[in-house]
Amino acid sequence: MGKDRSSDRLPADGGPVRHTPVLLHEAVEALRPRDGGRYLDGTFGAGGYTRALLAVADTKVLALDRDPTAIAAGADLVSQARGRLTLVEARFSHLEDVARAQGFAPLDGAVFDIGVSSMQFDRIERGFSFRGDGPLDMRMEGRGVSAADIVNEADEETLADILYFYGEERASRRIARAIVHDRRLAPFVSTKPLAEMIARVAPGRPNDIHPATKSFQALRIAVNDELGELLDGLAAAERVLAEGGRLVVVTFHSLEDRIVKQFLSERCGRGETGSRRLPGEPAPPPMSFICEGRQPIAPSRKETAENPRARSAKLRHATRTAAPSFPLGDKLTRLARLPARDKGKV
Template sequence: MMGSGNGSQPPVTGGPAPHHPVLLPEVLTALAPQTGGIYLDGTFGAGGYTRAILAHSGVHVVGLDRDPTAKQAAASVAADYPDTFTFRQARFGTLHDVVHSLDRPSLQGVVLDIGVSSMQLDQAERGFSFRVDGPLDMRMERDGPSAADIVNGADETTLASILFHLGGERDSRRIARAIVADRVATPFLRTRQLAELVARIVRGSPKGIHPATKTFQALRIAVNDELGELLMGLEAAEQTLAPGGVLAVVTFHSLEDRLVKRFLTRAAGRGAAGSRHLPQAQAPAPPSFTLPSGQPVLPSATEVERNPRARSAKLRYAIRTEAPPLKPDPELRSLIGPNRTVTER
C-alpha cells in the first residue's frame, strides 16, 4: 500500500484484489495427484486448489475450512463434483479426526495455504484489513474473542508481547501503551480507529507498507491461534498421510515458514545431531518424511506481477515415509507465540 510521500498518514483505501490460488502449478507438481488417491485441502477458501486437484481423473478431495462463508463455494464445487468431493466446516488441525470420521483411513496428499484469504481481507465487515473501515473483528469462525476484545481487554504487557512476537513490531511497547491510554475514553471498535493510532506512532515504510500492517497481522494470528493451529495441522497430517503421501504447505510470512521448516527438517531427520563424545540415550527415531531438494519453492515473477499478494509466499513440501509419527517436539511449541497452547494428541 502506497504512502503519501510527505510524512503524513498513509491512505487506507483501495479496491479488492481477485482471489488467485498462490503457487498452484508448483503445489500440483508437488502433490502429483494419482488415480484413486484421496487428497485433503485443509484451507478450502474459494476452492482453487480443490478444483485443480479434482481436474485429475479418479481422485477424491476432502475440503476443510473453519470459515463458515466457505460453504457457498463448497456447494458450487459439490455440484460439479458430487461423487468426488466432500466438505466439512472444521479447522485443519482436526484433519486426522475428520478423515477417520469419513472412513478415509489415510491420505495421499494434504495441502495447506496458511493465513488469511483475499476474500476475507476484502470483506470490510470481517475486520481483517485496515484498507476499508470495518468492525475490529478478525475471527475466521466468527466465534470466540475478537480483536476488539484483545485490544480493549488485554493488559499492556500482554498486548506488547502479542505485537512483538506475532507481528515483529519493534514499537510494540509504545503502541501497547498508547492503546491502553486511549481505550479508557474510547474503546477500539473499528479497524480504521486502530490503524490511525498506530500510524501516529510508527514511521511509514519507504516501500509504502502501512504502519499498522504488523499490528494487524499480530492480532489476527492471536485471535485465530494460527501458529498453534498450524502446528496441530502439521502433526495431524503426519499421522494421516499414507507412505508416499505428500504434505504441501504454502506460507506467507517468516513465523509460519520457520515453524513449517523446523517441523519438516526434524521429521526428515535433519535436526541437530548429538555430540559424538557423549553416549546416546537411545537411537534416533527413523524419519517420518523425506525432503526433496530445491526448497522453498518461490512464486515466479509473472505470478507476483499478476497477484502481488503472492510476493512473500513460500512452498515447502515433504513425502511421508513408512516410519511412525515422531513424538511432539517441545521446542516447536515454543514457536507458536505468547499465551498459546497446542492440544496434545
C-alpha cells in the same frame, strides 16, 4: 500424476473465482495426485487447490475450512464434483478426526495454504484490513474472541507480546501503551481509528508498509490462533498420511515458514549424521518424512507480476515414511505460542 482429465475436468469451475491460489502448479506437482487417491485440502477458501486436485486425476478430495462463508460458497463445486468432493466446516487442526469420520484415512496427500484468504481480506466487514473502516473483528469463524475484545481487554504486557511475537513489531510496547491509554477514553470498535492511532504513535518511513500492518497481522494471528493451528495441523497430517503420502504447505510470512521449516527439519532428519554422534550413542529414530529437492520453492516472476500477493509465498513439501509420528517438542511449541507467562490474560 495420473491421467490427463482435460476432457472431463471441472470448469474453472463452479462460477467465477475471486481468489487466485498461489503456487498452484508447484503445489500440484509436489502432491503428485493419482487416480483413486484420497487428498485433503486443509484450507478450502475459494477452492483453487481442490479444483486442481479434482481436475488432474480421478481423485477424491476432503476439503476443510473454518469459515462458514467459504463452505456455503463451495456448495456448487460439491454438486459438480458428483461425489468426489466432501466439504466440511472444520479447523485443519482437527483434520485427523474429520478424515477418519469421513472415511478418508489414510490420506495420500494433504495441502495447506496458510493465512487469510483474499475473500476474507477484501471484505471490509470482516475487519481483516484497514483500507476501509470495518468492525474490529478478524474472526475467521465469526465466533469467539474478536480483535476488539483483545484490544480493549488484554493488559498492556499481553498486548505488547502479541504485537511483538506475532507481528514482529519493534514498537510493540509503545503501541500497547497507547492502546491502553486511548481505550480508557473510548473503546476501539472499528479498524480505522486503531490504524490511525498506530500510525500516529509509531509512524513509518516513506515508501514503507503502513505502520499498522504488522499490528493488524499480529491481532489476526492471535484471534485465530493461526500459528498454533498450523503446528497442530502439521502434526495431525503426520499421523493420518499413508506411507508415501505427500505433505505440501504454502506460507506467506516468516513466522509460518519458520514453523514448517522446523517441523520438517526435525521429521526429515536434516543435520542428523552418524559422525555427529558420540561413540556408543544410539542412532536417532527413523524419520517420519523425506524432504527432497531444493526448498523452499518461491513463485516465479511471472506469477508475482500477475498476483502481487504471491511475492512472499514459500512452498515446502515432504513424503511420509512408514516410521511412527513424532511428539511435538518444546522448540516447535515455542515458535507457535506466546510465552507461558501470558497465558490466561486475554
